[in-house]
Amino acid sequence: MHISDLPDKSQDYLKTIWDITELSAGQPAALGEIAEKLNQKTSTASEAIKRLVGRGLVNHEKYAGITLTEAGQELAIEMVRRHRLLETFLHDVLGYTWDEVHTDADLLEHAASDRFITRIDAHLGHPRRDPHGDPIPTAEGDIDNLPHTTLEAVVPGATVVISRVQDSDPDLLRYLAQFNVAPGSRITLDAGPFAGMVHLVVEESGERFPLAQTQLALISVEA
Secondary structure, three states: OOHHHOOHHHHHHHHHHHHHHHHOOOOOEOHHHHHHHOOOOHHHHHHHHHHHHHOOOEEEEOOOEEEEOHHHHHHHHHHHHHHHHHHHHHHHOOOOOOOOHHHHHHHHOOOOOHHHHHHHHHHOOOOOEOOOOOEOOOOOOOOOOOOOOEHHHOOOOOEEEEEEEOOOOHHHHHHHHHOOOOOOOEEEEEEOOOOOEEEEEEOOOOOEEEEEHHHHHHEEEEO
């Protein structure tokens, strides 16, 4: 089966399931979370999952969450590759900011041919990360495993390197960009002036800025 054999919405479901399980270190995706990310009613998402189960692309064990079968994972990784290469092309070649690329990549990934994606990959020099730091699968489906540690787990005073920032919050991306913070930035976490806030200190510039603790889970780091 080729990814183009599936309706666009089915492609979205596979990619969303893969995204959720990747960020949760392989834990099954919950139906409600899938529905929320796709702006669907839970009942609508349930019917879509049943159809994917019928095609042998998804496993849905009662009370155990939703996972991809081997065939479903292969197709999902192809969608992830398309999406992240398109985001990188929009950012590096067309000058999109990193908070703008996600929406347009979502639209383009369904129409892009294999040849077009292959040409983009070659033109960009076969990048291994997209603008948010997410790993880009190779044409063979290989993908780097990144640490799942987030700023939530970092103790005040520790210095870490940002490895990826989730693209689900464009406001956060725009805010970090004000301080030139992106994957690869080295930052130190300091306690905030009051509850619910922390301060980040950018090593390169020495700039210090506040961040809500609720946003720490969206930023992955490594030592």
